[in-house]
Amino acid sequence: MRTLNVELAARRYPIHIGTGLLDRSDLILPFLKTPRAAVVTNDVVGPLYLARFSAALRAAGVRVTEIVLPDGEAHKDWPTLNLIFDGLLGERCDRATTVIALGGGVVGDMAGFAASAYQRGVPFIQVPTTLLSQVDSSVGGKTAINHPLGKNMIGAFYQPRLVLADTSVLSTLPDRELRAGVAEVIKYGLIRDLPFLEWLEANLDRLLHRDGDVLAEAIERSCRNKAEVVVADETEQGERALLNLGHTFGHAIETGLGYGEWLHGEAVAAGTVMAAELSRRLGWLSTADVTRVREIHARAGLPVRGAALGADRYLELMAHDKKVSNGTLRLVLLKAIGRAVVTAEAPIDAVRASIDACC
Numbered sequence: 411m412r413t414l415n416v417e418l419a420a421r422r423y424p425i426h427i428g429t430g431l432l433d434r435s436d437l438i439l440p441f442l443k444t445p446r447a448a449v450v451t452n453d454v455v456g457p458l459y460l461a462r463f464s465a466a467l468r469a470a471g472v473r474v475t476e477i478v479l480p481d482g483e484a485h486k487d488w489p490t491l492n493l494i495f496d497g498l499l500g501e502r503c504d505r506a507t508t509v510i511a512l513g514g515g516v517v518g519d520m521a522g523f524a525a526s527a528y529q530r531g532v533p534f535i536q537v538p539t540t541l542l543s544q545v546d547s548s549v550g551g552k553t554a555i556n557h558p559l560g561k562n563m564i565g566a567f568y569q570p571r572l573v574l575a576d577t578s579v580l581s582t583l584p585d586r587e588l589r590a591g592v593a594e595v596i597k598y599g600l601i602r603d604l605p606f607l608e609w610l611e612a613n614l615d616r617l618l619h620r621d622g623d624v625l626a627e628a629i630e631r632s633c634r635n636k637a638e639v640v641v642a643d644e645t646e647q648g649e650r651a652l653l654n655l656g657h658t659f660g661h662a663i664e665t666g667l668g669y670g671e672w673l674h675g676e677a678v679a680a681g682t683v684m685a686a687e688l689s690r691r692l693g694w695l696s697t698a699d700v701t702r703v704r705e706i707h708a709r710a711g712l713p714v715r716g717a718a719l720g721a722d723r724y725l726e727l728m729a730h731d732k733k734v735s736n737g738t739l740r741l742v743l744l745k746a747i748g749r750a751v752v753t754a755e756a757p758i759d760a761v762r763a764s765i766d767a768c769c
Contacts, residue, residue, distance in 0.1 A: 412630050416549065416569075416637045418644060423571050425549060425633050427626055431576035432463050432537070435470040441571040443506040443533055446473045448498055450521040451512040452481040455539050458582055463512055463537070475501040479517065484670040486516045486556045494524040505529040508571075514540035514587070515547035515674065519565070522553030526568035536570040540583055541591025541625075542675050544575040545598075545632035550640040550650075556669055560730035561661040567645050575633075577625050585711075590675025592617065592710045593656075595628050597682065598635040600703065601652050604748030606631050607706075614709055651733055652750045655742045656682030659716065659765070662727035666719045679712035680768070688756055688764035689744040699747055716769040721762040 411428030426437055439445075447467060451460050456478045464474045477497035479490055498507070509532055511521035518536050525534035538548035554565025580588065595617075599607025609631075610617070616624040636653065643650040659681030663672055686703040689695040704714045719727075733740040733752070740754045741761075 412626060414630065414634055414637060417641050418569065421569075423569065423573070425573040425575065425637070427544075427575045427577065427629050427633070429576065429578040429622070431574050432459060432579065433466050434574075435466040435472070437574060438467065438510075438535065438572065439470055439472075441533070441535060442472065442508050445471050446475075446503070446506065447508045447510050447535075448475040448477060448501070448503055449510045449512050450477045450479065450494055450497075450517060450524070452479045452517055454481040455513045455517070459512065459539065459579060475503060475507075479520070481516075482670045483516055483556070483664070483674070484668070486520060486669065488555065491520055491524060491555055494520065495528065498524070498528055503528075503532075505532050508533040508535055510535045510537060511548075512537045512539065513543070514538065515543045518543050518548050519553050519562070520555060522551070522568050522570070523555060523565050526553060526566040531568070534568060534570045536573045538573065538575055539579045541580055541588050541629075542594050543591075544577075544580075544629050545591060546594040546636065546653075548573050548575070549633050549636045551644070556665075559665070560727075560732075561664050561669070563730070563732065569644075573633075575629060577622065577629065580620060580625060586673065588618070588620070589711045590673040593675035593679040593682070593707065593712055595632050596706055596710070597653070597655050597678070598632050600682065600744060600747060601655050601742070601750035602639075602748065603631070603635055606635070607748060611706060614706065618710065648752075651740070651752045652742055654733065655744070655750055656680075656685050658728050658731045658733060658739075658741055659684040659724065661731065662719070662724045663717045665727050665730075666723055667717055672713070672717070676713050679707045679710075680714060680716040683707065683714050684716060684764050684768045685741065685743050687768050688741070688760060691760045691764060692743065692756060694743065694745050695747070699744075702747065703744075714768075716765065718769050721765040724765050725758070725762065
């Protein structure tokens, strides 16, 4: 097992990465206020791992409430969020009950948001079961649901007490979901860690074939990169926005097509290529740099062209992005491979041209 810590100003929490961790109730018990937990999962992950996970907790004397949600980004909304509150209230869970998210990014986001709001805040633990959630969404405390006008527009910053990433569960992850997670892994190399990007280029095939050592290394290095950024800027007042490379374009794809049509990582991949193309048009990247960005995503089996929504529709959707400030669109772009910046200085004609070139 590998362990690293997120060292926030108010407190710290560990991220454990390894195999067989779903059975390690001893890793969870120290983070429970009382021996009571509500495990939130969905109807895909639940049949695979819920009984096993709950049994380990119950064997350790924990009273467990199980809450099973419908699967998918299309259900990341108020009605599904209310299913969590229905389960918590129906079982009379008190404010010392720990909410545990057992699932991917959607489950983690919704369970975390519910934990932040239920009785004004209850303890929260992340047990991510997809590559994307293990390398990105489970770390850092962003929780949210979607709105028809924009992705992740309603939520809260709410840190977990523990992240438990069991790499063995990735054996049941569909190939498409695995590849979507790789998009977020690539992101860390592009925005701040060139040696990691070079390592990925050398080890991508082994990662896609789920080599255990390569998976563990990719997850640890991704989490370390994210933890360092989160510690410096927990509530995204500055540097943390760099983690959104490709996301403004990508969220437009997800919202424009309808949530769930493209996986989040797929949309981010196409959005990252758009961001690289715009960076080239601003004189920051070379044509060879853009080709490099495109090729590593293509090798991972990810989209390198965006959905054909039209530039006007992209810009309309991007106007709802959380990085818009005083009506000005702020984008995460690349000054160089391995160095990202947030800028509001991209001319709208260049943004439009980059969208057209990549769709």
